[in-house]
Amino acid sequence: MRVRERAEQQLTEALGEPDARASVTFLGTERIEVLRFVTPDGGGLVRYATLGMCAAPMTDPTAAVADPLRGPRAELLLTVRAGRADTDRVLRPLAALAAAPQVEGVVVAPGGSLDTGGPLWPNAPFTSVLVGEPGGLVPDLALPDPCEPVRFMPLLPMTPNEAAWKRVHGAEALQERWLRHGTDLRDPARAGVRLGE
Template sequence: MDFVSDSVIARVRSHLLAAIGDEEPTPFSVTFLGLESLDVLTFFPRRDEFARFVTLGCSRYPMSDPSEMIADATRGPRAELILVTRVFDGIDKDFLRNLAKLAATPSVEGVVLREDLLLDLGEPLWAGAPFTAVLLGRSDIEDLELPEPADPVQFLDVVPITGTEAAWVRLRGAEALRDAWTEAGIDVRDPSRSAVTL
């Protein structure tokens, strides 16, 4: 089995199933031109009130800085994205495809996914949503260690944010926005939440 593709994805999937405690997620597969397929696994609420949407395929290869002349096929950060939210009416193919687009940014745009990274979508995350960007953070799923010399796979939390909140991140930083959410008592896992007043 090819370690840099099939075995990594199999390990990630097993790790996710064990961490989330659900053996039967609903898969949604997307293929972008020139790229291998990406899946978004939907874990509907079982142990709590939240649905979990997790990408599978981003970690197939390590992410690399586009300025590097030669990309390392083994070493380098790897990541998958997870969005945790209450169930809402906008869960459809367009929403799942937008999550897959975010996971494809390392391959398409040379972006290295990491904590505190702001990603602009240029459109609502789902139909009618006020959220046109996302902020990445550390999720509660532990890193998956891979055999040496590969780096572990990180699981990054995806928090939908408004254009105003995105501007706040650019001006003040990600932690300042999180502090503002805490002070305002805003639940970022509520898809109907209002934007924080900045």
């Protein structure tokens, strides 16, 4: 079974069957899909997961030769409250973020920021995301040596002010501020956290 297929199996085991999927292809990249999962317990959450980013390991852009086996592998997860915004339009921006390692040589890692170049969905107050720690919602997918596991990394939407503040103070400080103010990071219409005090 290919890495991509195993990653999809890992997602469905953790989140159930997707109720929709979309496919995006960027010039010079493999196809990236975005799967949508609706929480079966009626919790009002919708989760979007990329599929295809893990097909190849991410490579440091300064490396002379790309190793086809070694290197970190990942897929991206975004969780939002359903019905408060047109979040299904996030599919293309998510796919673009997932293609960034192939297109731009980006290595996605926890604590990093990814810029979407525009609103995550129409009228969204967010134009970038903070990459969270993997392993919570979907367990890492172990692969045979020498391959590293596929990690399913949550994305936390940031307003432009939050992204600028994070660049100065760091990811941990921003997450502490969100926690201190009880910020609902799944609210697609939330206001930015207070950063002045």
